[in-house]
Amino acid sequence: MTRQVGVAQAALGFSVNSLGACLVLLAGDLGTPPENLAWLASSFGAGLLAVGAAGSMLLRSGSRPALFAAALVTAAGAVLLATGAAAAVAAAGALLLGLGAAGIVLVTPALLRGPGAAAGLARANAVGSVSAMLGPPAIGALETAGADGRLALLLAVPPLLFLAADTRPRAASPVDAEGSTPAPFSVVDRPGDTSPAGEDRSGDTSPAGKDPSGAPAPAADAGTRGRTRRTAGAWAAIVAAVSIEFCFTIWATARLRDTGLSDGGSAAAATAFLVGMAAGRLAAARLVGRGFPVIPVGCGLAAAGTLLVALPGAPAPVAAGLTLAGLGVAPLYPVTLARLVGVPGLTAARSAAYGALASGTAILAAPTGIAVLGAALELRAALLIAVLPLAAGLAAATALPPLLARSRT
Structure with missing residues (x-):
């Protein structure tokens, strides 16, 4: 599955991170403000809610049929939108x-x-982030040359068709039985691994005694109540992390256009956020296992980047702020998702479904909230109001429990 994960994440990163620029261009074609097309950006979130709700059923026959169908549907959507x-x-x-x-x-x-x-999720998402850097410049280049920049989405179609051909359903197997050879993007799944007490440890994703964020891991909660509490906390953390990310993913191009850049220039300059994301995720893959507090530090960098994006009126400092924000935002999703996957007793299909639901909730709410605030105030104020509290809350929720636990000992 190593090859499929890499190709899937590359196509995903390119297409999804092109949505913000496509939103701006499509709004121009239709003669309407970009804020009126917030539904376009929310389509990914709606899709996540749909597949999250049906996640256990979709993965019942294994991950290969689900990946095959996802590749074909994404390719069809890219063609129509382009x-x-x-x-x-x-x-x-x-x-x-x-x-x-x-x-x-x-x-x-x-x-x-x-x-x-x-670390595996950080590497996989790093592939997507590197690919995502190609989307806005390709759109900007076509737009500057006089062509429709949305046609750049067609570049995602060949790898998606290759992925579909490579994952044609053969012998179906349950999702938990699909392991993969250890490789840069994959992790060996050990469905039969249990603790001496009989607790399912197949989802334990962190080194002994460590949380994926680098903080000391809490003791395993006993029973359904403890598992529910940990699942809810991990779910909320994903919502916050993805909300922060998509505030920039969707609205970076529009913010740069407000500084006076052309549509093509703002689409190309929006790559600054993706550069920061790619660098941050490559670094996160090395840091998560070394006890580094990636979430609190990442939230701090994201907040500082938000200030740079919102306050200046010139393109250069806004682009620098996007790079800094991308660097900070980069580890938030893979680390919070790893926490959810690592809840003891939570099956692979269920944790994947919960993760999709969390991401969908964030992607629907955050960009739409920015659009509403931006219409009432202006985009720079909307980014400050949305991102800063989310970053502060996520950092506090991650850093405070270990500190309180140490103070009691």
């Missing part, structure tokens, strides 16, 4: 792209389970 001249066609493309991309998100944590999943 070529659609009418709002209805573009809407259909956005919905299909969002649904297919959500399927890829659903399958990935189900494949990358076991010890070291936080």
Whole structure:
């Protein structure tokens, strides 16, 4: 599954991170403000809610059929969104792209389970972040050359078709039985591994005594109540992390355009956020196992980057702020997702479904909230109001419990 995970994440990163620029260009084609097309950005979130709700059923036959279907649906959506001249066609493309991309998100944590999943997820997401850097510049280059920049989405179609051909359903197997050879993007799944007390440890993703964020791991909660509490906390952390990320993913291009850049120039300059994301995720893969507090530090960098994005009026400092924000945001999703996958007793299919639901909730709420605030105030104020409290809350929720535990001992 190593090759499939890499190709899937590359196609996912390119297509999803092109949505913000496509939103701006499509709004221009239709003669409407970008804020009126917030539904386009929310299509990915709606898809995540749909596949999350049906996650256990979709993964019942194994991850290969789910990945096969997700690749084909994403490819179809990319074609329609890239070529659609009418709002209805573009809407259909956005919905299909969002649904297919959500399927890829659903399958990935189900494949990358076991010890070291936080690092594996960081590496897989780093591949997506590197690929994502190509989307906005490709859109900007086409737009500057006089062509429709949305046509750049067609670049995602060949790898998606290759992925579909490579994952054609053969012998179906339960998701927990699908292991993979140890490799840069994969983690050996050990469904039969249990603790001496009989507790299922197949989802334990961190080194002994450590939480994926680098903080000391809490003692295993006993019973359903403890598992529910840990699951709810991990779910809320994913919502906060993805909300912060998609505030920038969707609205970076529009913020840069507000500084006076052209549509093509702002789409290209928005790559600054993706550069920071790629660098941060490559670094996170090394840091998560060394006790480094990646979430509190990441939240601090994201907050500082937000100030740079929101306060200046010139393009250069805004782009620098996007790079800094990307560096800080980068580890938040893979580490919080690894926490969810690592809840003892939570099956692979269920943890993948919960993760998709959390991401979908964030992707629906955050960009839409920014659009509403931006219409009432302005985009720079909306980013400050949305991102800073989320970053502060996530950092506090991660850092305070270990500090309180130490103070009691």
